[in-house]
Amino acid sequence: MKAISDILPSISYGGDYNPEQWGEKVWYEDATLMRKAGVNLVSVGIFSWAVLEREEDRFDFTWLDKVMDILHEHGVGVCLATATASPPAWLSRKYPETLAVDDKGGPYSFGSRQHYSPNSPVYRRAVKKLVTKLAERYKDHPALKMWHINNEYGCHVSECYSSNSLEAFRTWLRRRYQTIDTLNEKWGTNFWSQRYNYFNDITFLNNTPTFPNPGQHLDYKRFMNDSLFELYMVEKKILRDITPDVPVFTNFMLEFKPLNYFSWAPELDVVTWDTYPDPREGTPEAHAMQHDLMRSLKHGQPFFVMEQVTSHVNWRDINVPKKPGEMRLWSYSAIARGSDGIMFFQWRQSRAGAEKFHGAMVPHSNDEQSRTYREVQQLGQELKQLDSLTGAVVPARAAIIFDWENWWAVEMEGKPHNKLSYLEQVKAYYHTFYKRNIAVDFVQPGGDLSSYDLVVAPMLYMVKDGEEKNLEQYVESGGTLLVSFFSGIADENDRIHLGHYPEPLRHILGMHVEEFVPMADGERNQLSAESKRYHCSTWSDVIHLDTAKAAATFDGDWYEGRPAVTMNHYGKGKAVYVGTAPEQTYIDELLAELIKERYLSAPALAPSHVEIVERTSEKGKHLVMVNHNQEIARVDLDPYASYIDLFTGSEVQQETVVGGMDIVILRETEQK
Amino acid sequence: MKAISDILPSISYGGDYNPEQWGEKVWYEDATLMRKAGVNLVSVGIFSWAVLEREEDRFDFTWLDKVMDILHEHGVGVCLATATASPPAWLSRKYPETLAVDDKGGPYSFGSRQHYSPNSPVYRRAVKKLVTKLAERYKDHPALKMWHINNEYGCHVSECYSSNSLEAFRTWLRRRYQTIDTLNEKWGTNFWSQRYNYFNDITFLNNTPTFPNPGQHLDYKRFMNDSLFELYMVEKKILRDITPDVPVFTNFMLEFKPLNYFSWAPELDVVTWDTYPDPREGTPEAHAMQHDLMRSLKHGQPFFVMEQVTSHVNWRDINVPKKPGEMRLWSYSAIARGSDGIMFFQWRQSRAGAEKFHGAMVPHSNDEQSRTYREVQQLGQELKQLDSLTGAVVPARAAIIFDWENWWAVEMEGKPHNKLSYLEQVKAYYHTFYKRNIAVDFVQPGGDLSSYDLVVAPMLYMVKDGEEKNLEQYVESGGTLLVSFFSGIADENDRIHLGHYPEPLRHILGMHVEEFVPMADGERNQLSAESKRYHCSTWSDVIHLDTAKAAATFDGDWYEGRPAVTMNHYGKGKAVYVGTAPEQTYIDELLAELIKERYLSAPALAPSHVEIVERTSEKGKHLVMVNHNQEIARVDLDPYASYIDLFTGSEVQQETVVGGMDIVILRETEQK
């Protein structure tokens, strides 16, 4: 298959298009408005099953034929959805077993969306039929650019407790453990009299009187991830068979815990995701982090923003619109961090239904002079100038270890501290890189670390077989590794690595932890480092040094004077351990020192808060600069390079100026 | 049928009487104490089904015969309940299908009350049998004054998800929409693949994975209102047939969202309601508003307070008793606003059961010297002097638009702001009228507005067919209309009125809204009007003027300087739009100006906080004055009129004095 940037050589621009809500006359109006707005790609049919297959085996593609044709005539490509995201009423009524079952044992109701059980054989059979029909019908349509499989898998229903799911769980366990004795050993069922004699003894944990078996609980999360992934693969296989040259994907979500996107990404031709920052939060740093994560899922390959909103959503309690200019600014933040597509939900705001107050590219007023449409049009026209960016990567020499299975495990019940947030710890370290414009990738603990100078592993509670070796080799061969508290505790079945914590990392870190001292909400301790004092909270480790040296010590409580942060030389590298949650200032200073030691730097220098990211391909090296301030910002460039400003076409050297809430994109033309 | 004030020519006074809790000896004691207390009416048998029909078809009326006779002998009339409010254990056991089903799909348990499904045919059949027996037996009993049908419909169970209810819902939908295509169109089912092929495809929304279809959700609320109303009509029909001259009613509740009381009122011979202010809230303004609403349900016809408590309830978390004098004061507040009955729950405080700590007219001590009984007795004696008040109406030239369907719709999920409270917005405008003693009615948006000078429509999100014309004609012919934010948005199926908001009212208001800017809890903006500044919160509209002028503008945020409040001349009238939730001071000043323009005024002038309401009939014009202050208050009267004080019998002119926490009631005797 060709690279996505060959199939879609410009920045893709458009949105979800649900024409079945409107009559044919509106379709022509839509296509004309799309062209005016610079739209070149729309996602069609995401919720169209009920109007494509009106009763079992009664298909009706005539309306979609027409829509595809109109779009193609107007130069708009189609990312065609497989329409399986919400099965129709007749399926639920005829086959109630297709309904997912909630943790109280009741089936979900028809009447919103995503009510299907991923493990229903009948649902899977119906999916296969529909996808096959669609692929056969449109395989040669010239508008077809990509396949949009299902939609936001697991968004509302990521757990199912149906009897079909139970059968599938037992099968999944048999495949994973082979024998029931192995399962018993891995789950530690000898505690609390939980031993199983047969795989068929195993039931769901949805209504246990108290804390369930952690091994089983963790495996249920794995199983549900795999169930939804299998469902994706059912569709992918059909599409690949019938249209081998058309890229396929599904769309991911923000900070979505139930699905291990690292395990999905190899089977997506392009990673896409839906970004909905709450404007009340100001600059969406969490979304910037997610852009970096999404880019990392396929090792740097550009991703797509498959959904965002022009103005406001309607599913929060209080849905504030983006202020003038914010939609544009945040779109470029995505592009800076590796996005080759800027898509919206949805094209035209609904008249009825659950999302009628969700913003769209064309508002209820249908007014071309509306702020919304004018902003859409401006951005669409600008993006046409950025073809050279597509396919370009973001070079990074730092990485943060991220692992969904660790996320599941560390936030399960029965821990020393049961309000720990894995993401909060990750974000604390990400923040330093983000603020300093140091490009950072995300990588799994067993992933390839060889290209990084600095790797941070926040709260890596679970260390699985082989990951210990991977981290060891990284440090041994010269890498700098920072590990934070409550790391190296459990194996892949959430069983303790017996010995002194963190047993598998102890030799790399040169220290061990005797006791954990969780802190209550609002409780604080202090640490001293080089005669400076900092707050810390959440957690303290009672640390013993082996070969490491203390870099900071605790100032209070009964473990006063003991090490809080340690540094150890191991092989050619260096391993730092942070045995608490220090205030952000300390993290910034500690990481800044490591960044400096490893000669990492921003692509250009600017006052805060200007995002500057480098994107590079054979088409050139670009600097994307997004000024989140109200005031203009002066940026110092590489003095040995010359650039061209992609918007103005003018040549730039030494420095440039980015207007308040504005964007500059430079392509390097020469390096002296 | 005769007017209620002909059947009950004095203010009715008494309470719920549940004699089955006590032996016959106590019944005689009760009747004697009632006479002493001035009681002339009691509601008997509300929860007596189990002792009237002891097993299926085994009826026992002997005890009730006795009770009726004793009461009659003591001069106490009976408001006889149909006893259907809580079916007996044998019915639940023999016919489990009579149990209502909750939103988790489980049947309610027997053991408290109101566990029946309104759509159970078996329950309805049993109801018919019991009501027929009761009516036949007591139709000629001289004590019988009124029929009390069931009790507080929907109080605990206003939703039912049984299979009987589902069948009934489908039938209801068939009747409403005729064809499934119409239903699909009205519900907008083409979004999210929700199209139905048959009415029998439709199921309940009780367990949808996310936001349900809004049209269906709204219709379910209509359906449940109608289900309970049909149940009421089943009983009414029987009673009307057998006792055509005996008035019937059921008792309503405070701010009760599930039932559209406007749709019920035409079938009640008198509106009655149960008022339970929390003494911790001080003067019960919300209950005053409810009195005005109850009076408006039958277009000004006097209503009854069917339940209140002498002292304290027992169903709040913390149940504070009314202070000495408060029960009396608040009773007169009800009378002032149109009540012809002051009734209590209950006569004698229970020894056992769920309400044994709920206050009563006779406390556990059975002590005639108790504060409770003394206050009861005092009020009972006073009311005997007020016969001329019964049947009198409260003349009002201002009205607030109120619509239960709008309430349902605007507070459903998926809105721009999902913490909006319709009642809160209504109350903000009611407050000004209340504080200034300007009489105000409530009226539906399609109701007759011709008698009002000033009409306020707070947050009228839903504008149904014809309502737009009704409001237009009102303004065109000279009325003053005030409309507040988030009005004119949706039709009766909660589908957007496409175009610029508020499309159906835009021409009347002379402006349109481009964007909504909901504000977070605690967030505020400011508005300026005539060089004064006010806070506003909750919501801002981004407004464009068509023909209107700005009366106030926003002072902050990105829409600074744009109109916040607008005024438009339309026909002979005037239309004001308030595009935010201003602080109370601004609302008070704005409304005061409109009140002044339309020459509305209080019936007499007094310092705050003296309630003064006019009640007028052919028996005369009365001023009811309730002084909520601790201090005495001087009231300036119409200088051209003479009055008689109904309590003292003395003549009054020019001015009068109302003692602290005291009441004066004047009847006009002469107008010069």
Add this chain to the structure above:
Amino acid sequence: MKAISDILPSISYGGDYNPEQWGEKVWYEDATLMRKAGVNLVSVGIFSWAVLEREEDRFDFTWLDKVMDILHEHGVGVCLATATASPPAWLSRKYPETLAVDDKGGPYSFGSRQHYSPNSPVYRRAVKKLVTKLAERYKDHPALKMWHINNEYGCHVSECYSSNSLEAFRTWLRRRYQTIDTLNEKWGTNFWSQRYNYFNDITFLNNTPTFPNPGQHLDYKRFMNDSLFELYMVEKKILRDITPDVPVFTNFMLEFKPLNYFSWAPELDVVTWDTYPDPREGTPEAHAMQHDLMRSLKHGQPFFVMEQVTSHVNWRDINVPKKPGEMRLWSYSAIARGSDGIMFFQWRQSRAGAEKFHGAMVPHSNDEQSRTYREVQQLGQELKQLDSLTGAVVPARAAIIFDWENWWAVEMEGKPHNKLSYLEQVKAYYHTFYKRNIAVDFVQPGGDLSSYDLVVAPMLYMVKDGEEKNLEQYVESGGTLLVSFFSGIADENDRIHLGHYPEPLRHILGMHVEEFVPMADGERNQLSAESKRYHCSTWSDVIHLDTAKAAATFDGDWYEGRPAVTMNHYGKGKAVYVGTAPEQTYIDELLAELIKERYLSAPALAPSHVEIVERTSEKGKHLVMVNHNQEIARVDLDPYASYIDLFTGSEVQQETVVGGMDIVILRETEQK
């Protein structure tokens, strides 16, 4: 049977031992470490059902034989568990009816523990079989010291709504009430149409639309207590038959409302309980109170701490470890108050399962130098010096009335104040005794009060038949009784004692209450006593004096000037009533006066906060002194006595010194 202190003549020391989690090699290591640590007793097999009966009727005792032998060889006694606390997977799968059913009607899931229904005949049959097998096998094993029946009955599942439980409930009701008419009378079912015709009409109250019948609700609590107790008795009977000389018990819990431990205690040979103070709360006063309660359950007989933790639990949100020295200190607090055993959960920290982060005597590191093991070892060695303490009682001349049935009743719904906490009221009065080192027992309202000078009855809402007489006789014959607000209101069926509150106690107290005035959260009033002023909150009574005198009056609100606290002489005694919840200072001063009047005193005098408790037996009179301060404390001793310090062996007279966070235990050797 011999006294426990004859069977176990030293302080018992050890913990739960779950060897099935580890291999045989570890068992030998365990036994060696136990001996080093001074362990002399372990509880084995609490969760071993699945490995003892591997499938129905397939028993395997070989591993347990080995464990018992090893322990015995190392001088460690065994408290053998009956292993019924968590039935195995095969039982749940083969007999789903053994699963308890929750209040939504769904069965609990297998996969944690305690998922059984206490009323399942199949579960009971399986229990009998297992317990018989165990008893037969180990009845003559020399290691066997005691039987540990089940574990923490009701901890997670204290309510069951299965059809088996419903059948059992009906049977229980038949036994209690004989006729349905009696039941109707006692439950007051004539209110709300709740009359039952047959016992089989009765269903559970788990899903009533609103407040359930209080009599039925209360009886359900009694029934569930009795169901679990019957289960205990099933096991006890078997064990007593087979091993008549081996003591049996089950372990109780802190402030555990569902089980009326007073009703259980006569059938336990020793009371044991599990104490888990949260170190964040500082000195565990609530646990001290519970020690006193546990000692009182068998009228002063020493109890055992059957579980505590060395350091931290893992089932709180945030699990802080005990600081160095706290485990030791709190262990001696238990010993001071009557404990003859200090046991832990568990011996060796789990590698897997739900409690792997729960502290243990041997931590994950298996390090003998760990703080945890060192503290365990120190305490174990110390306890060997305290043999003379075992069997000794704590003499007390004051008592607090405590009644589980009152607890259930007063905190049920529908009260004047529905946030009342019975324990909070009890603790307020306990606090004074605790702080002043005045020994205090707990006693039921119908219990023997003859040995007490001072009895406090906080919030004794329920006064059952005969209890009134018991209290009357106590005061009449010279006792001092303090009763606090909302006492004497209801009978054993939660029906009002008609008349003036508190009807059954009115004559003793010489006053009555006309009205209750509950206060909102944060609301306060004031009371004046002897020209001093105090805050009070939660509740005020409007009191009329009969023969009593006011000892304090309210200073505010509409009942200002009325009595708040009253004193009455009755017979030879005195009865005090406190009609509000005063601030702690007032309670302390009021009780101090009564303590002084009755010449009660601490066993020795020390600055706060040194706990000093006397324990006495034929082996001598001991003073156990636990210094909770950081600073050393000087203690003034009885000048006429001589003592020996049990730890140092030195003679002590006049005074002694207790180090900061340290303990001194003296035995009196001579009294001049």
